[in-house]
Amino acid sequence: xxxxWSEITKNIEPYVCGEQPxxxxxxxxxxxxxxxxxxxxxxxxxxxxxxxDLRLYPDPNCDELRDTIAEYYDLNRDQVFIGxxxxxVLAFSFxxxxxxxEKIIFPDISYSFxxxxxxxxxxxxxLSSLKEDxxxxxxDFLGENGGVVIPNPNAPTAKAIDSxxxxxxxxxxxxxxxxxxxxxxxxGCESVVKLIKEYPNxxxxxxxxxxxxxxxxxxxxxxxxxxxxxxxxxIKNSMNSYTIDRVAAKAAVAAIKDEEYFKECVSKIxxxxxxxxxxxxxxxxxxxPSKANFIFTCHPDIDGEKLFATLRENGLLVRYxxxxxxxxxxxxxxxxxxxxxxxxxxxxxxxxxILQK
Amino acid sequence: xxxxWSEITKNIEPYVCGEQPxxxxxxxxxxxxxxxxxxxxxxxxxxxxxxxDLRLYPDPNCDELRDTIAEYYDLNRDQVFIGxxxxxVLAFSFxxxxxxxEKIIFPDISYSFxxxxxxxxxxxxxLSSLKEDxxxxxxDFLGENGGVVIPNPNAPTAKAIDSxxxxxxxxxxxxxxxxxxxxxxxxGCESVVKLIKEYPNxxxxxxxxxxxxxxxxxxxxxxxxxxxxxxxxxIKNSMNSYTIDRVAAKAAVAAIKDEEYFKECVSKIxxxxxxxxxxxxxxxxxxxPSKANFIFTCHPDIDGEKLFATLRENGLLVRYxxxxxxxxxxxxxxxxxxxxxxxxxxxxxxxxxILQK
Numbered sequence: 001x002x003x004x005w006s007e008i009t010k011n012i013e014p015y016v017c018g019e020q021p022x023x024x025x026x027x028x029x030x031x032x033x034x035x036x037x038x039x040x041x042x043x044x045x046x047x048x049x050x051x052x053d054l055r056l057y058p059d060p061n062c063d064e065l066r067d068t069i070a071e072y073y074d075l076n077r078d079q080v081f082i083g084x085x086x087x088x089v090l091a092f093s094f095x096x097x098x099x100x101x102e103k104i105i106f107p108d109i110s111y112s113f114x115x116x117x118x119x120x121x122x123x124x125x126x127l128s129s130l131k132e133d134x135x136x137x138x139x140d141f142l143g144e145n146g147g148v149v150i151p152n153p154n155a156p157t158a159k160a161i162d163s164x165x166x167x168x169x170x171x172x173x174x175x176x177x178x179x180x181x182x183x184x185x186x187x188g189c190e191s192v193v194k195l196i197k198e199y200p201n202x203x204x205x206x207x208x209x210x211x212x213x214x215x216x217x218x219x220x221x222x223x224x225x226x227x228x229x230x231x232x233x234x235i236k237n238s239m240n241s242y243t244i245d246r247v248a249a250k251a252a253v254a255a256i257k258d259e260e261y262f263k264e265c266v267s268k269i270x271x272x273x274x275x276x277x278x279x280x281x282x283x284x285x286x287x288x289p290s291k292a293n294f295i296f297t298c299h300p301d302i303d304g305e306k307l308f309a310t311l312r313e314n315g316l317l318v319r320y321x322x323x324x325x326x327x328x329x330x331x332x333x334x335x336x337x338x339x340x341x342x343x344x345x346x347x348x349x350x351x352x353x354i355l356q357k
Numbered sequence: 358x359x360x361x362w363s364e365i366t367k368n369i370e371p372y373v374c375g376e377q378p379x380x381x382x383x384x385x386x387x388x389x390x391x392x393x394x395x396x397x398x399x400x401x402x403x404x405x406x407x408x409x410d411l412r413l414y415p416d417p418n419c420d421e422l423r424d425t426i427a428e429y430y431d432l433n434r435d436q437v438f439i440g441x442x443x444x445x446v447l448a449f450s451f452x453x454x455x456x457x458x459e460k461i462i463f464p465d466i467s468y469s470f471x472x473x474x475x476x477x478x479x480x481x482x483x484l485s486s487l488k489e490d491x492x493x494x495x496x497d498f499l500g501e502n503g504g505v506v507i508p509n510p511n512a513p514t515a516k517a518i519d520s521x522x523x524x525x526x527x528x529x530x531x532x533x534x535x536x537x538x539x540x541x542x543x544x545g546c547e548s549v550v551k552l553i554k555e556y557p558n559x560x561x562x563x564x565x566x567x568x569x570x571x572x573x574x575x576x577x578x579x580x581x582x583x584x585x586x587x588x589x590x591x592i593k594n595s596m597n598s599y600t601i602d603r604v605a606a607k608a609a610v611a612a613i614k615d616e617e618y619f620k621e622c623v624s625k626i627x628x629x630x631x632x633x634x635x636x637x638x639x640x641x642x643x644x645x646p647s648k649a650n651f652i653f654t655c656h657p658d659i660d661g662e663k664l665f666a667t668l669r670e671n672g673l674l675v676r677y678x679x680x681x682x683x684x685x686x687x688x689x690x691x692x693x694x695x696x697x698x699x700x701x702x703x704x705x706x707x708x709x710x711i712l713q714k
Contacts, residue, residue, distance in 0.1 A: 037409030052394030
């Protein structure tokens with residue numbers, strides 16, 4: 001604590017992101033990165049962007065990228081907002097749409113950055129408890145709210161929410177913004193982008209970090225009707241006019257355009273996910289049906305924290321959350337098939353070993 | 358105005374950045390970009406960074422870049438904070454160190470983003486009037502303040518502030534953070550980085566957008582004692598863990614390391630600036646002595662706004678601020694020698710033309 005810190009700085013509880021180990025000896029299944037490299041067209045686009053124009057500021061509005069995303073989703077340019085990763089888009093959204101005197105609502109088990117944003121902006125929030133099977137409690141979201149935030153599929157549970165449930169939530173919160181965080185939507189979940197035309201209160205947030213293999217480039221985006229996008233632009237332009245650099249913008253355009261590569265990567269990950277899920281079950285794990293690029297799982301007879309630590313000792317990095325209700329679970333990112341084979345083999349031995357004791 | 362906007366969104370006044378024309382027909386002297394391309398080593402570093410590791414998140418702490426900057430300035434890693442351009446670093450700093458119940462202070466004529474940040478965070482501020490010659494009124498900064506922000510050299514005036522004056526301000530505000538915004542310091546102004554060891558309340562902010570020819574890449578940084586850097590990290594990690602992508606971090610490291618190229622570019626710009634200043638005076642302009650990569654100037658017999666518009670029609674883009682005291686001035690970025698020769702030639706004709714009427 002420093003006397004120079006503002007009251008806000010003293011009181012916030014910053015987010016702690018998954019480890020980024022530098023020694024490279026791990027099979028890294030802890031931050032939901034894509035096991036496949038970005039499209040060769042992305043690599044080419046970056047090399048092309050490495051030119052003398054880097055002396056100039058980028059386009060603050062990212063028009064080329066907005067046009068590309070708008071075309072992809074059958075929207076118009078002014079229905080797209082670009083940010084430095086979907087975390088920044090979320091940070092701007094909380095400030096753009098939520099007020100200090102009204103309680104926003106999100107699930108008790110969801111992306112752990114949401115309460116961090118809320119505390120940063122001194123927003124009150126209430127938590128809706130997930131049901132026993134980790135599905136969301138739709139009724140909780142139909143009361144009086146200052147705004148709604150729901151990840152779909154949810155993280156870290158990987159569980160999908162039905163579009164009809166989201167519709168119901170949108171209808172019951174017509175005066176408030178409903179943020180659907182679709183960071184992982186491309187891995188088999190149904191997107192609600194198609195509802196944007198109908199619901200002016202819907203903001204959909206996506207990222208290129210997961211399904212587009214570009215966690216290293218930092219591009220996320222929000223989709224919504226013009227007045228929501230305007231609101232985000234007002235916040236962004238009160239903080240930083242140029243959040244997306246020239247190289248990142250070009251990389252992102254190339255990534256969105258290479259549909260074939262995208263589909264191939266996503267399809268491989270889904271296949272691997274299903275194989276891994278079956279294997280885990282055969283080892284005695286309970287597996288939440290996943291629509292994401294990770295699996296949320298626990299073993300009824302093995303302590304989650306202990307298993308996490310043992311995996312780590314054996315060069316297998318997964319994510320563990322020491323939080324109520326989920327402190328026996330592990331979140332395992334889907335790596336390449338080879339990585340997952342090694343992972344499963346080692347895990348199997350570890351599990352056998354623990355159970356024999 | 359939208360019913361979905363928060364009170365903050367409704368009340369802020371976003372910053373309007375200098376035009377980024379897309380038709381490319383202008384001599385672009387409006388956003389203080391460097392006329393020279395980035396170092397060839399930067400271009401090479403970007404191409405090298407265009408690899409399969411882009412699927413992975415970047416190092417959230419930017420250790421390699423922090424080490425490079427720390428070594429350059431004889432500081433340690435924990436005295437360096439990296440942000441997405443110095444605008445983001447400023448935005449985080451206002452939130453990290455200033456409180457709503459105390460008035461911060463900055464010059465009335467200075468970077469027009471400061472009041473935007475203040476409004477975003479509902480911070481009160483008082484403006485210190487620059488003296489007639491645009492030098493800062495040191496006495497104003499020695500009273501009771503919630504914090505101090507001063508650009509050195511000042512923008513848009515390009516005028517330098519004496520280090521002894523900054524020392525006095527640091528001493529009189531020992532319980533409050535004093536931000537010295539050194540975005541343009543490399544163009545002949547004395548940096549106060551050397552005072553960091555002595556003053557725990559000093560935060561120096563710099564950028565790679567100007568002297569390092571990298572406006573297109575978005576990297577800025579803050580230098581200060583550990584407790585200030587800690588405060589900035591708390592804010593950053595409550596908004597966005599990964600603000601600097603893998604490519605930008607590598608580009609920035611290469612830019613800082615290529616000292617020879619840096620010195621050459623800066624020296625060329627300073628030479629051109631001095632030549633342009635003399636020429637402008639010979640055309641009858643009043644020129645504030647500049648320690649930046651731009652010149653702030655007015656002609657006693659020509660309306661600034663009109664001159665700005667006429668220059669624009671003639672393909673010469675400079676910056677004009679329609680604000681009290683400076684609404685007759687133009688801010689002219691120093692371009693390459695060739696660009697400035699064309700600029701001066703056209704300007705001369707325009708001036709002659711206006712004066713003959």
